[in-house]
Amino acid sequence: MAEKKKGKKKKKNKKSSQRWSHYRIEGDKVVAERFCSRCGPGIFLARHKDRLYCGKCHYTEFIKTSEKTSKK
Numbered sequence: 001m002a003e004k005k006k007g008k009k010k011k012k013n014k015k016s017s018q019r020w021s022h023y024r025i026e027g028d029k030v031v032a033e034r035f036c037s038r039c040g041p042g043i044f045l046a047r048h049k050d051r052l053y054c055g056k057c058h059y060t061e062f063i064k065t066s067e068k069t070s071k072k
């Protein structure tokens with residue numbers, strides 16, 4: 001991620017421990033990937049190879065691997 005200093009931008013406090021990209025960019029839209037069903041919207045699940053993981057409540061949701069996801 002390249003950080004460019006350009007004009008005034010609001011500073012976002014990013015937790016260094018949560019650097020996963022929680023958003024997918026589709027065209028001009030930013031789509032939220034996945035929320036934690038326990039913590040509710042706003043808390044994202046980290047996407048791992050075969051599971052989703054909440055760093056807050058340690059909730060883990062396994063992704064069905066019966067289908068191979070070719071989606072990017």
Ligand SMILES: [Zn+2]
Binds near residue numbers: 036037058
């Ligand atoms: Zn959670």
